[in-house]
Amino acid sequence: xxxVEQSPQSLIILEGKNCTLQCNYTVSPFSNLRWYKQDTGRGxxxxxxxTFSENTKSNGRYTAxxxxxxxxxxxxxxxxxxxxxxxYICVVSAGVTxxxxxxxxxxxxxxKVEL
Amino acid sequence: xxxVTQTPKHLVMGMTNKKSLxxxxxxxxxAMYWYKQKAKKPPELMFVYSYEKLSINESVPSRFSPxxxxxxxxxxxxxxxxxxxSALYLCASxxxxxxxxxxxxxxxxxxx
Numbered sequence: 001x002x003x004v005e006q007s008p009q010s011l012i013i014l015e016g017k018n019c020t021l022q023c024n025y026t027v028s029p030f031s032n033l034r035w036y037k038q039d040t041g042r043g044x045x046x047x048x049x050x051t052f053s054e055n056t057k058s059n060g061r062y063t064a065x066x067x068x069x070x071x072x073x074x075x076x077x078x079x080x081x082x083x084x085x086x087x088y089i090c091v092v093s094a095g096v097t098x099x100x101x102x103x104x105x106x107x108x109x110x111x112k113v114e115l
Numbered sequence: 116x117x118x119v120t121q122t123p124k125h126l127v128m129g130m131t132n133k134k135s136l137x138x139x140x141x142x143x144x145x146a147m148y149w150y151k152q153k154a155k156k157p158p159e160l161m162f163v164y165s166y167e168k169l170s171i172n173e174s175v176p177s178r179f180s181p182x183x184x185x186x187x188x189x190x191x192x193x194x195x196x197x198x199x200x201s202a203l204y205l206c207a208s209x210x211x212x213x214x215x216x217x218x219x220x221x222x223x224x225x226x227x
Contacts, residue, residue: 034215043119043205043218044158089157093213101213105157 002027004092004106012112017080021109023073023090031093031101035064035075038087038108047075047088080113087111119219121206127225130196136222138189138206146212147189149181150205152221158205164189165212196226 004025013019025033032051036044048057048064050073057064061084063076077084090106119140128134138147146165150158162181163171169181178200180192189206203223207216 031213036218041203041221041223043121043207043220045218046215049215103160103216105159107157108155110155 002092002094002102002104004090004104006088006090006106006109008109009107010110010112012114013080015080015082015113015115018076018078019080019111021075021077021088021090021111023075023092023106025071025073025090025092025104025106027071027092027094027104029095030068030071031095033064033066033073033093034091035062035073036089036091038089040086044089077111082113082115085111085113119206119208119217121204121219121222123222124220125223125225127227128193128196129227130198132196133192133194135193136191136204136206136224138191138208138219139187140208140217140219141187142208142210142217143186144208144210144217145186146209146214146216147183148207148209148216149179149189149191150207150218151200152203152205162191163212170212193224196224198226200224201226 007022034049035047038044050066087108089108093101149161152158164183182190203221205221206219209216
């Protein structure tokens, strides 16, 4: 069964600090991995997408890493801002028979940035 | 235009009502999706449309009826819902089924 697990479940940090969110997956066959940011009551917004051959991808203060061997990904946020407070969801895509992909969503990490 | 719009933003309905949720995108995407999201849970896929045809129905109860009138529009018709159907309903679109999905802001549905 395809699964995506994220840790920690929730995290509180001070503004300006860095943090790292973890994602472990058991999805096969792996197609790609995405990190989304979801503000409360809003739809998720894509931050990064990584394929099997990519190890690191950055988007501003967000840097995602992927280790396809250990099936782990991380999202590092540098110099956090109050607006980073949100749920961060790891989504792994698996190829399906006949074409297309099936997404498996992680349960998310709820990040709160405080003054 | 790089966004997915959804209407209404909020909806309160009784269990005997009939209502519809609407989703629109003008990015030329050929895949559109409906998700249901309960509080503090990840989105759960309900339906996938590809080239205006229903390609995936994740065993969703028939009280939810999707419709794709054209490549830019996706509706979700609601009838005889239950209080446990209260949730945030998200629409998403992607260029093709395999591509990155762009989500709308969602409709917050409350069933009384």
